[in-house]
Amino acid sequence: MSLKQLDSLFRPKSVAVIGASNRPGSIGSVVMHNMLRGGLPGPILPVNPRYDAVAGILAYPGVRELPLVPDLALVCTPPDTVPGLMQELGIKGTRTVLIMSRDLNKQLDESGQTLQQRVLKTAKEHSMRILGPDCLGIIVPRSGLNASFGHTDIAQGKIAFVSQSDALGIAVLDWAGSKGIGFSHFISLGDCLDIDFGDIIDYLKGDPHSTSILLYMESVSNARKFISAARSASRNKPLVVIKGDKFNISAVRDASYIDSPVSTDDIYDGVFRRAGMLRVFDLAELFDAVEAMARYKPLRGDRLAILSNGGGPAMMARDVLKTRGGSLAELSEQTRQQLQHGLQAELSHQEPVRIIDHASSETYSRALEILIQDQNVDAIMVIHVPTAFASSQDIAGAVINSLGRTRKNVITVWLGEKDAAQARRMFALAGIPTYETPDQAARLFMDMVRYRRNQELLMETPDSVPSDFSPDPMAARAIIKNALDENRSFLSAPETNEVLSIYTIPVVPTRQAADAQEASLISRELGFPLALKISSPDIQDKKHSGALALDLESSGDVLKAAAAMQARLAAGYPQASLEGFIVQKMVHRPTAHELTAGVTQDPDFGPVLYFGQGDTAGRIYKDLAAGLPPLNMTLAREIIQNTRISSLLEDSKNRPAIDMQALRLILVQLSQLVIDLPEIQEVNLKTILADAGGAVVLDARISIASTASAGEERLSIRPYPKYLEEHAELPSGLRLLLRPIRPEDERSHQDFVEKLSAEDLRMRFMGFVHEFSHSQLAQLTQIDYDREMAFIAGAIEDGAWKETLGVVRCFFDPDNTNAEFAIVVRSDLKSRGLGTLLMDKMIRYCRQRGLKELTAFALRENTGMHALAKKFGFRMESDPEDPEITILKLEMTPRIIHPPV
Known part of the structure; x- marks a missing residue:
């Protein structure tokens, strides 16, 4: 519709x-x-x-x-x-x-x-x-x-508010009216039978009267549409969300074998971050965040300095900052000396700057100027507690005058009522963020930090996956098919390890034994020391149920341990079935961190990856972060960084920093595994040991089920469509690869753009373009394959990509009825058939996805584009609004070609 x-x-x-x-x-x-x-x-x-x-x-x-x-x-x-x-x-x-x-x-x-x-x-x-x-x-x-x-009218404003709750909607109307807050749109979605969050966000992102979009959300009805719409809108205007039903922990409903702390709330957190949105937790914070976004300058970092004439308020701001994951700026030695000797400020390592209680406007002004000059400071919070020695308004004026043209954010907290209220009005008129309490200011600062990080994630160039990561999905699928043919819902331990090894996830050598005697024989082959585990679908916590023996040094030790386990199993778990034993090489990594990761199924978002702290501490503290496939190394790093344990992985006093590259790669490999193998329902890498030498999986389990769905149909974000890659050859003999663009192509795309002539760029962009910023290149390469497609043609040399030679790009409307395309080929390759190859590739793809009309806008003087369009049967019309523009239109005849499963 x-x-x-x-x-x-x-x-x-x-x-x-x-x-x-x-x-x-x-x-x-x-x-x-x-x-x-x-x-x-x-x-x-x-x-x-x-x-x-x-x-x-x-x-x-x-x-x-x-x-x-x-x-x-x-x-x-x-x-x-x-x-x-x-x-x-x-x-x-x-x-x-x-x-x-x-x-x-x-x-x-x-x-x-x-x-x-x-x-x-x-x-x-x-x-x-x-x-x-x-x-x-x-x-x-x-x-x-x-x-x-x-029950009330609303004032006209620039905020669009969308709610899934009538009751909360009514409360917002009343609350906003009392605060004088206006709206561009107020929308209650109700049951979302048809129009849902995705539709509304798509509409509002193009509305010039809505500068920000606020959402109250309880659930999502169409995850892929919502994420595509939110990611697109977030590039142009802020999206701020409150998620209701925060404590629903039903994300792992059917996985009987995983005692997973992954909650629906963890999953939505990951979704909001991936979409570049800011999540807040109450109505006051919702509207505060919008106001802060309007007043804050672009944050260039998250190192905050706090300047105050009162110790208590400064400590309050510091505590809220640290609780929310922030930290104080570490002042340079020069700054410390200037503050201590010039102003007698009280300083300790990474603590607020405390000036005297009755500090004058000159003291505030001088202290602020010193902090602004410090390169270790990204933002400054100035707190003032009223005294009888100096006027709050005078000090506010001095602060405003001290800012000059600094690009750093300065936020103010003026405590008190009558005198402070006038000072806060002065800051508001000067466009400086100002708050009534230190905790409010610290909370909003961290909201802006989180928002900046989410926005950067939308534009960040991904790290490359190692070139030797080339799994064999067919081999893994054969293992899974064999297990399904035997009506099994879980892979055995050796099968699990084999599938993980196919995706180059490092695992400990593991063998399955039918009985104690076979376990003893296997132990001699593997070598000592060994670990022995009971193999039983009814015993999940092997450590605490006595179904695990470690550091076995001989085959005799294996026999004794097996007998003891069987006795404990018969006494403590008489109903448990015994399938045999699992024999593993012992791994001794005394400085390693015990971590966990895996894949679970969510009813709204499909496959979800998670990572966090392992062992008992992980279960107690529920330190997990979630994310959606597909992942690259950058997105994997983001998931890791959103756990509390992450701070210890790279900076621990008692342990060397771990090999973070190896840990991130495991998450990327897991992501690819679940994309390639739709039969996999759950993966639980229960124990991952990670240290400076890398990471290895000790204990893993995989559940499987037959499915009729293709891999990408299950995913909330469409992955790179590798099936669209194809080889071609120009009449000159130049061998090419035509493929969809990838985020990792940003650097090579920069080289391609730099080699285009000024005339090529003018014809493509209908104006003079001199250079492209990182954010512009990110938007060209980090595309949503549901909403956009770009095919690049590259020269191939010895089987490897050499350079980009041309690109054709299509932007599809959300209804998939019309798409606007553009094409550009390097000047030295024109009239050699490359444009024809690219155009044919895009038209075939548009037909495949059922598009109705393909459109382009070209300069009237762009004869090359006109000739190419005529070759493919485009209709040409003059633009009624601009005689210098020709509109090219092609009615599409659907030829549906289904991608391979």
């Missing part, structure tokens, strides 16, 4: 209120009065057979009798009437319906369908869009639209 129809939802020229009423207190009455109060310039059409007029407006007995086709219909009638009304609206030609009626999912019709199912079916038949059911409605002050049963 088309996103374009949302214009009729947010900017309707006419609205029908079905169920409009004169009965005080009814939804139909409240909605009708809100609509009239909103000031919509177009007609408002009440529909109710019981009234000749509603609120003084002529009413119509039914939809058929309406004198025109309403852009938007508001349905405020009982649930059993809604399916029939939808049919009438569809026949009438209405394109958007807002359903306020409740419980459509609880009532069945005569065929056994829920009313909600019938409504959705009718909407699809008539190409209608639905907001709701069970929603508070929408308010768009700029359009004069108040299609809600909210």
Whole structure:
């Protein structure tokens, strides 16, 4: 269903209120009065057979009798009437319906369908869009639209607020009104039967009147659409989210063998970070964050210095900063000397700068100037406690005058009421972030730090995966198929290790033995010392159940340990089945950290990767971070850094720093494994030992199940489509590889752009372009394969990529109906067939995904582009708004080609 129809939802020229009423207190009455109060310039059409007029407006007995086709219909009638009304609206030609009626999912019709199912079916038949059911409605002050049963009007502003909760929506309306906060849009989603977060974000990202988007979210109905929309919008405007149902820990619902602390909340945390969003935890912080984003200069780092004339407030700010993962700036020796000797400031290592209680405006000004000059300081918090010796306003003025043109962020905390309030107004007028309490200031500073990190993640050039990582999915699939043919839901320990080894995940040599005698024989082959474990699907915690023996030095020790284990199993777990024994080489790494990682299935987001602290401490402290495949080395590092244990992995007093590259690579390998092998349901690398020498998996388990889904269909983020790679050859004999662009291509793409002539760039970008910034190149190479495609052609030498020679790029609208393309080939390769190869590749791909129309805009003088377009049958039109532009259009004939499983 088309996103374009949302214009009729947010900017309707006419609205029908079905169920409009004169009965005080009814939804139909409240909605009708809100609509009239909103000031919509177009007609408002009440529909109710019981009234000749509603609120003084002529009413119509039914939809058929309406004198025109309403852009938007508001349905405020009982649930059993809604399916029939939808049919009438569809026949009438209405394109958007807002359903306020409740419980459509609880009532069945005569065929056994829920009313909600019938409504959705009718909407699809008539190409209608639905907001709701069970929603508070929408308010768009700029359009004069108040299609809600909210109890208050809202002021016009630049914030778009989208809520999945009516109750919270009403509370926000009331709260924002008391604070004088305005909105560009206020949207209640209700049950998200059709229009959901993804649709709304896609619409709002292009709305010039919405500078930020705020979300209250309880769940996601279409994960891939939501993440694609959020990642796209986050590049242009802030997205701030509150996630309801924070303590739902049901992420691992069916994995009986994993006592995993991964929660739904952990998963949403990872999703929000991946999408470049900022997560906050209450309404005050939500709106504070938006204001902070408007006032903060771009953060260049997270090293905060605190300057205060009071010890207690400074310590409060420091404690909140550290609790939220921040740290104080470590001042340079020169700065320390200037502060101590020039101002008699109190200093200790990495602590707030304390000046005298009755510090004057000159003292504040001088101290601030010294801190601004320190290269170790990225931002400064200035705290003032009122005294009888100096005016709060005078000191505020001195601080403002001291800032000059510094690019560093300075945030202020002026304690007190009357005098401080005037000082805070001075800061607000100067565009300086200012707060009433130190904890509020520290919290908002860390919100900005987290937001900056998430934004950087959207633009960061990934580290390269080692070139020798080339797994063999077919070999792994054969192992899994054999286990499924035997009706097993778990791989054996040797099978698990073999699959992990295929993906070059380092594992300890492991063998399976049917009985004690075989275990003894295997032990001689593996060599000593050894570990011996019971193999039983009923015994998961082998260490505490007595099913594990370590440091066995002989085959006799193996026999004795096996006998003792069997005795303990019979006494303590008489119902447990014994499948044999697992024999492993002992690993002695005394300085290693014990970690865990794995893959689990989430009902909303599909496969999810997690990483964290292992052993008992990990279970107690639940120190885990989650992320979505596909991963690269940069994204793997981000997951690791979002655990508490990460700070000890690289900087521990008693242990050398671990080989972080090896740890990150394990997560990347896990990601590729779950992409390639859809039959894998869960992976639990229960024990990973990591130290300076690398990382090795001691204990792992994999669960499997038959599936009809292709690998990428299960994923919330579409992975690199390797199946689209193909080799080609130009008439000159030059061998090429045509493939989708990858994030790792940024550096080679920079080289390609630099080799383009000024004329090539002018034709491609319709203007003079001199250079590309990192963020621009990141947007060109780090694409969302669901929304965009770029095929690059590269010269191949000895089987390896040599250089990029040309690129064709397509931007698809969210409805996948139209795409705009652009193509550029290096000047020295023009008229040699490369442009034809690239254009043919893109057209074939667009047909495959069912696109309806391919469009491009070219300069009228771009004869090369015109000739290429004619070759492929494009229709050419003059742009009515610019005579120098030619519009190229190609109607697509679908030829669906399914990617390989």
